[in-house]
Amino acid sequence: MKHIPVLLDAVKDAIGDMRGLRIADCTFGAGGYSRAFLDAGAHVVAFDRDPHVANDANMFQNKYGNTFRFVPETFSHIGEIDGLFDVIVFDLGISSMQIDVGERGFSFRADAPLDMRMSGKGMTAAELIAKSSVDELATILRDYGDVKKANIIARAAKEKLPQTTFELRDLVFNPNDVAPVFQALRIAVNDEFGEIQRALAAVPNKLACGGRCICVTFHSLEDRIVKNTFRDWTTPPGDARLPETCPAPFKLLKTVTPDDGELENNPRARSAHMRGVIKTC
Ligand SMILES: C[S@@+](CC[C@H](N)C(=O)[O-])C[C@H]1O[C@@H](n2cnc3c(N)ncnc32)[C@H](O)[C@@H]1O
Incomplete structure (x- = not known):
């Protein structure tokens, strides 16, 4: 669109x-x-x-x-x-x-590599998860997405190391948290x-x-x-x-x-x- x-x-x-x-x-x-x-x-x-x-x-x-x-x-x-x-x-x-081109990894509605970089440069969202500690990840989720249960989701992400949007979506057990989790990672990846x-x-x-x-x-x-x-x-x-x-x-x-x-x-x-x-x- x-x-x-x-x-x-x-x-x-x-x-x-x-x-x-x-x-x-x-x-x-x-x-x-x-x-x-x-x-x-x-x-x-x-x-x-x-x-x-x-x-x-x-x-x-x-x-x-x-x-x-x-x-x-x-x-x-x-x-x-x-x-x-x-x-x-x-x-x-x-x-x-950016949202509609599923392959860019911004949307949880399309299965794609977990990328989210606007510029195509720097760390992808998958790499950010892999590199961050549970605490760092929980802080990102809390500060940039107001995500409830940020610690539990951060721990699940570190355990599963999602490589795709659907893998990330599926580890967020409360559907209401999916959009905030994607928003938080996008903000962090792009240092918005x-x-x-x-x-x-x-x-x-x-x-x-x-x-x-x-x-x-x-x-x-x-x-x-x-x-x-x-x-x-x-x-x-x-x-x-x-x-x-x-x-x-x-x-x-x-x-x-x-x-x-x-x-x-x-x-x-x-x-x-x-x-x-x-x-x-
Ligand atoms: C909401 S859209 C702008 C739409 C535009 N006003 C229009 O009418 O078409 C935001 C755009 O800003 C770019 N953008 C976001 N953060 C940026 C930044 N820090 N530096 C340069 N471009 C950025 C994005 O890549 C995206 O293309």
């Missing part, structure tokens, strides 16, 4: 007139956001660490020429891009294509929270005055990271919570969640939140 962009109208509303703006689309995916920005007259630098998006990115390059640049890297490299951005956007998590934290630390210095940072999150744990970071940035100057990496105070934009119409059209939007801030210098 082609990826349906989530909360795109809310993101466009939060940006306003895009003509001539320099926008970083940190999560290119199927290019739904980038296309909307480019068609509205913005210049876009798009990141994605997934090599499977290269074809779409090439098509964008041909269509939009030098108003579009693709960076096949993790978005935590944003600090290394020259110049400032008017808008930096993150549409976090995984795309429909580390990526968000490193990228957000670079954002204040990469935004022009009046620039906006907008994040769409898909579960409470990543939403909490964004919410707390934005809260720190919006503390008054002089307050100890204002991080050193934040040279100017920010103002919060309104948080938006999908309306019934969007949810009906795209059930994958159900847990989404859009949060944003404006740099007020």
Whole structure:
């Protein structure tokens, strides 16, 4: 299934007139956001660490020429891009294509090698299980998936060393824990929270005055990271919570969640939140 962009109208509303703006689309995916920005007259630098998006990115390059640049890297490299951005956007998590291509190992609904790497580089989920201790694995399940009985599942995983998605699914005895277990391993394999934290630390210095940072999150744990970071940035100057990496105070934009119409059209939007801030210098 082609990826349906989530909360795109809310993101466009939060940006306003895009003509001539320099926008970083940190999560290119199927290019739904980038296309909307480019068609509205913005210049876009798009990141994605997934090599499977290269074809779409090439098509964008041909269509939009030098108003579009693709960076096949993790978005935590944003600090290394020259110049400032008017808008930096993150549409976090995984795309429909990543879930739907069973062989990539993200889904417990398709039998496939237990991989889960967005970039195809680094340790697979099967290797992560093999390398971690029971305690380390239980911590991953608890911290990244809120998994109940994390210790028991970690012990079972270390004993059986699952190599496929179905082998992992079948050792999780409570069906309600299967999705959280897959989510937790995916977050660990891709260092998703580390990526968000490193990228957000670079954002204040990469935004022009009046620039906006907008994040769409898909579960409470990543939403909490964004919410707390934005809260720190919006503390008054002089307050100890204002991080050193934040040279100017920010103002919060309104948080938006999908309306019934969007949810009906795209059930994958159900847990989404859009949060944003404006740099007020
Ligand atoms: C939810 S999709 C984005 C969909 C996109 N907004 C659209 O409308 O088509 C998330 C994308 O971000 C990418 N991604 C996730 N974490 C990343 C990271 N740390 N660095 C670069 N790309 C990342 C994934 O590979 C995936 O393609």
